[in-house]
Amino acid sequence: MLKLINVSAGYGPIEVLHGISIDFGTDKIVAVLGANGAGKSTLVKTISGVVKPTKGSIIFNDIDITGKDPSELAKLGIVHVPEGRHIFPNLTVKENLLMGGYFRDKKENEEMLSFVFELFPILKERENQSAGTLSGGEAQMLAIGRGLMGKPKLILLDEPSLGLAPKVISEIFHVIKKLSDEQGLNVLLVEQNAKKALDIADSAYVLVLGKVVLSGRTDELKENEEVKKLYLGGSHV
């Protein structure tokens, strides 16, 4: 699946990620945890080709994808659902979804459209409504649905729970888990909501200031004292 070998990346002269290594192995859902400014979003952007790595290499299904653009990577099956959703407010829900399948043909898009509508029935109801009128949860469902339209093998979810009510978060995480179980979709889940992320992920990496400080199976990490204290502590769950 996805393998990052010693990847460094940043913006201009500022390096944000310092030699990150991540290996999906046979895991379906991998979570990346960390505080604000740890480099989580930069990591996602580096994998999706928005930010180009300065060092190291990224391997996806045995293909070296280091330095490729998002449009090439989307065709290979890596789709990035960005933080803040970035849906198109003046396009209808359906138009938004179709943009996710821009490089797929009409037949594939029709199939995927009914698949996404089945997954998120609320989007079907709002099909012809402009996306700007959606609630936060609906908008996040649209962002994920739009990503799925590209028929990804790996979907990168950047803070999907941001600003959402706990009930909606559970709903979305349930769908993510279902997609990986039933469709075999690989998910890289970047989250500040560590508890929820660890609940559905197979393994996790903890990022501090652009470095991986801790990684392992989620059941082990959940028992780790440091993780408990820093990320699962009662104060901010």
Add this chain to the structure above:
Amino acid sequence: MFNIIFRGLATGAIYSLTATGIVLILSTTNVMNFAQGDTGMLLAYVAFLFIARRVPPILTLPVVVIAGILLGLVVDRGLMSKAKKSSHLGMVMITLAFTMIFEGIVATFFGNTPLLFPPLISGDPFIIGSTVFDRQNLLTIFIALVIFVVLFFVLYRTKIGIAARSIADDEYGAYVLGVPINRITNFIWALSFGVAGIAGLVTAPRLSLEPTFMVVVQLKAFIAAVLGGMNSVMGAILGGLILGVLENFIAYYIPAIKDSFSLILVVLILLFLPNGIFGKRETRRF
């Protein structure tokens, strides 16, 4: 009364055509294209070359459209997409430079003397009641309507058009989805320049052909776009038509402020309705 409205709509149609071109480029690439009018001017001269060789004027329509599309492709691929990497202001300056380059090219080959451009369609005007329907004006309105329908079809019913709207909405969102931004801005430049050619061609017979004949149209189109909120094609169309009609009324009833009227209007809009007459900034872009 109806005469004034009709003539105003014909003038307004020209403003609308130019304004839609400006808005299309502005909303997808964030570049204010100062050369939209002069591109039309250049293309009208291209049409003139054909007309001078006895091609019927109306048949130069496809010529200016094709020439405009090609010019748009070359300008974006050769220059704008490359300038994008360095500076955004640079791209705006390039469009300003184009006005001078285009006017310079034309002045070099055709001189500065006004040339007579034949009407695209000849014949006596239709007269219904007291209203005079000039054929050239009718044709202008008709062509503009056809173009607007085509534009809306492209923007709302084709994949590339929807993608252009998505870029106008959220370029980053489109980029991470793998929408090929460059190919789509390329398409928008071509589309806008094609429309510029039509605007030039329908304006030329009303005025006379000279290097600066589209400068006023560019200015008025800019005002029309402001009127329409700067980011909506529908706004630009309506803004142009409203401006054209208002201007004709003013010219008839208060001729003293005929020339300054549109500038007064833009000051008023920016003072009281900074987002144009069609509502909020972020609600509609196309």
